[in-house]
Amino acid sequence: MATNHQGTMDNYLLRRPKNVAAWALKAKQRPLTVSNAPYTAPPKGHVAIQVIDVAINPIDWIMQESDLFGLQYPAIFGCDVAGEIIEVADDVRDLHAGQRVIAHCNGYSARDASHGAFQKCAIVPKNAVAELPYGIATSIGVVLPLGISTAAAGLYQKTFLELPFPSEQPEALGRTVLIWGGSSSVGSCAIQLAVASGAEVITTASSRNFDYCRKLGAAQCFDYHDKNVEDSIIAALKGKTVAGAYHAVGSEDATRACARILDQSQGKAIVVTVRGVPKGLPSSVRAKSISSSTIFSNEVGPYIWRTFLPRALQTGTIVPAPDPKIVGEELRSVQLGLDKQKAGVSAAKIVVSNISQAGYRHRPLQTTPAWH
Structure with missing residues (x-):
């Protein structure tokens, strides 16, 4: 029995993804530092997303320059992600591992690095997640979250x-x-x-x-x-x-x-x-x-993100806009994205692609270890 328990535990740990992030090690630091980050299992009401693309918003470079919200450092910035769910909390019933999604990360309000966008595995409240139709590329859908x-x-x-x-x-x-x-x-x-x-x-x-x-x-x-x-x-x-x-x-x-x-x-x-x-x-x-x-403390967030947006994206009632302007790939390009956004864009949104590749579609993580 002990051998089976240890084998199950080792198998579970091996299946957990390796996380990497673009860190702000201290306030007003530039450039961001790309380094390993812990993987956090999603708490109640949350999902874990393997991030494929991120979009850059003005708040992101403002945070780097001014530490507007007084975050705890090291910190992970960013709000907009598109990718694939790799794990859901026990109480999440309307989403599951393997789904393509866009999401609004809440790292700034949660003051928790695991909730930032600029990493390979981000934790997001389920009410800030919408399924992304297969007809819409993640690099296009990612322009929406904070704007919506x-x-x-x-x-x-x-x-x-x-x-x-x-x-x-x-x-x-x-x-x-x-x-x-x-x-x-x-x-x-x-x-x-x-x-x-x-x-x-x-x-x-x-x-x-x-x-x-x-x-x-x-x-x-x-x-x-x-x-x-x-x-x-x-x-x-x-x-x-x-x-x-x-x-x-x-x-x-x-x-x-x-x-x-x-x-x-x-x-x-x-x-x-x-x-x-x-x-x-x-x-x-x-x-x-x-x-x-x-909007996530009242009825607006759940309605927009879980009731309206998934279907609206399917029917074209809502289209991803403005168009993405891809400025680089992988986390090493996030700093370039911040600088490009600060310089200004018109009818476009700065995107960094290929943060990671979806590799867990056919072997979703369990919500809790098998030995529990």
Whole structure:
């Protein structure tokens, strides 16, 4: 019996994946250091994902430069992953090992390195995971996670815009949403989600990205470089009822522009913003700052990620956008990805591919050791 027990234990340990990560060994360190990392079995309500591709967001290079959230170091940055589930916790019933997925890692809010994206094996809450259809490459699907969560946080949470939840065949809402920065990662997701909620969308972008925004569902586009852009949008909103404004990208001046537009329009006078709330807004307009992680403490996160998104990706109701811009392969290229994102991109998202290869599809890990 002892021999069988030891053999089972050795077999289990051998089947556990070797993990490697791009570490921030201390605050404001650059470049990241690629080194071994422990593999963590998923706790209750979580899954382990073998990461194939990662996408880079502005928050990632901001974290490297400023230590915005005061993480414990060494730390693993990153939010967006696509890959394959290799292990699920005992209580997870709607996901299983071997599934291709995209996921929103919560390392910044969890303050736990095992939850960061920039590693070969990441731990993710099950309610931040969506199955990825085989017709969508992981390097394409990976552009969505943080953008989807951030867009949903502003569009659906109580005391924010509070739109009806999205569906594949929405009823016309009779309301218009202004999205400032429609060609950005968050803006691209916000356009699609708002349209799937039955809203009309008016957006701003560079004129070269107008067609891109229209393909995502925007009814009208305005060039934010135009000195008369506020007056033009106010005129376009005449006779319409607004459901609020979503400031997806840009400086505090863009938030103020949204507020001034709503002050001159009919409907819900609230601006939700990915930045802090600035001073100097019209007294008639409320403004709220968005945190993507809050949707996982209420009904929004589970609905968007587990109910709506898997089917929406299958039917094309939601398409991965913006397009990926692959800048390198493997964890050694993550620092390049951070630098490229900081330098700026337009209607594109920085992606690092081939973080690891899916090698556990036909031999999924057990949730608990066989000797338990």
